[in-house]
Amino acid sequence: MSTLNAQHHDQFLCLFAEHEAALRTFVRSIVPSLADASEILQDTSVVLWQKFDEFDARRDFRKWAFGVARYEALRYLRDRVRDRHVFDDALVDRLADDAMAADQRHEAQREALEQCLKKLPAARREMVLAAYTKGTRMDELAAGRGQTAMSLYKMLHRIRQTLLECVRRRVAREGFL
Amino acid sequence: MCAAQGRAGGFPMKEHWHEQIQRCVSGDSTQEEAAALQQALKDDAELRALYLDYVNLDVALGVAAEAAAITETGIGKIAMHPPPSAWPILHHWRWLAAAAACAALIVILPRHRVSSGARQDFDATISSTQNAIARLSFEPASSLPEWMSPTASMLQSPETRK
Numbered sequence: 001m002s003t004l005n006a007q008h009h010d011q012f013l014c015l016f017a018e019h020e021a022a023l024r025t026f027v028r029s030i031v032p033s034l035a036d037a038s039e040i041l042q043d044t045s046v047v048l049w050q051k052f053d054e055f056d057a058r059r060d061f062r063k064w065a066f067g068v069a070r071y072e073a074l075r076y077l078r079d080r081v082r083d084r085h086v087f088d089d090a091l092v093d094r095l096a097d098d099a100m101a102a103d104q105r106h107e108a109q110r111e112a113l114e115q116c117l118k119k120l121p122a123a124r125r126e127m128v129l130a131a132y133t134k135g136t137r138m139d140e141l142a143a144g145r146g147q148t149a150m151s152l153y154k155m156l157h158r159i160r161q162t163l164l165e166c167v168r169r170r171v172a173r174e175g176f177l
Numbered sequence: 178m179c180a181a182q183g184r185a186g187g188f189p190m191k192e193h194w195h196e197q198i199q200r201c202v203s204g205d206s207t208q209e210e211a212a213a214l215q216q217a218l219k220d221d222a223e224l225r226a227l228y229l230d231y232v233n234l235d236v237a238l239g240v241a242a243e244a245a246a247i248t249e250t251g252i253g254k255i256a257m258h259p260p261p262s263a264w265p266i267l268h269h270w271r272w273l274a275a276a277a278a279c280a281a282l283i284v285i286l287p288r289h290r291v292s293s294g295a296r297q298d299f300d301a302t303i304s305s306t307q308n309a310i311a312r313l314s315f316e317p318a319s320s321l322p323e324w325m326s327p328t329a330s331m332l333q334s335p336e337t338r339k
Contacts, residue, residue, distance in 0.1 A: 132242035
């Protein structure tokens with residue numbers, strides 16, 4: 001790879017890494033399915049790299065990436081998931097607009113989560129993190145804790161609600177809402 | 178439809194939507210539930226904000242769980258930032274090695290008379306070694322293993338990937 005190409009490549013990687021979490025959230029916002037969202041994110045990252053030559057460095061990378069992701073999501077949904085239930089184009093568009101507008105607030109919420117997790121009792125914190133660990137099966141996690149899957153789901157529901165209220169409260173104090 | 182059931186069922190709407198959104202985000206919604214949520218999301222901006230915040234929380238919890246799993250499996254002890262409380266344990270041998278090296282130098286130095294140029298070189302070497310030891314002790318490696326990073330495949334340019 002030439003020095004110029006390498007610099008170009010490094011520049012892209014830095015920008016992508018910086019905005020990856022926001023991009024992931026944006027895609028999940030308009031496509032709730034984790035599997036579909038992962039594929040769309042992959043497609044988006046490839047397109048972003050392929051089109052990076054056309055990107056004007058004076059522009060906002062995140063906005064540009066969101067625009068590409070939005071297009072890729074709509075294309076993906078039209079091409080591949082006609083037979084499955086997904087949000088329609090009108091709602092996807094509205095959610096995409098809202099997600100872009102909420103971007104800063106969401107970033108602040110992601111940062112606030114660490115503190116909110118610390119506030120949880122240790123057993124609950126461990127449980128919710130275990131539930132979100134890749135490869136975890138809920139029935140096995142529940143059995144390991146001597147619970148039914150249903151009671152585990154209910155507990156997770158309450159913990160997520162508690163965490164959401166906590167991050168919203170913290171961010172509201174910082175003036176994002 | 179879920180929305181109609183919520184209104185007629187007597188339980189608080191807000192609580193109902195917390196549950197429906199979480200089911201949707203987890204991929205557990207039935208078609209009817211998803212359709213009801215879709216209609217409600219179209220009509221209600223506040224509900225859309227709640228939905229988007231839940232999605233954001235879901236993504237952030239996934240990242241937090243991944244980081245916690247890495248730390249637990251030991252990869253994190255090398256690749257991730259260990260908690261400060263773990264540093265003395267993780268790098269204990271390095272401090273012992275550094276102390277031994279310093280002690281050896283203290284013993285050796287008075288026995289040798291060195292020129293001022295050589296002395297400067299020697300000082301520079303000591304300083305660089307101390308810096309290296311400090312880096313070894315406190316700088317965690319910054320990169321995740323390649324298999325964990327969705328961007329790892331992009332480390333090669335499109336031309337070289339073909």
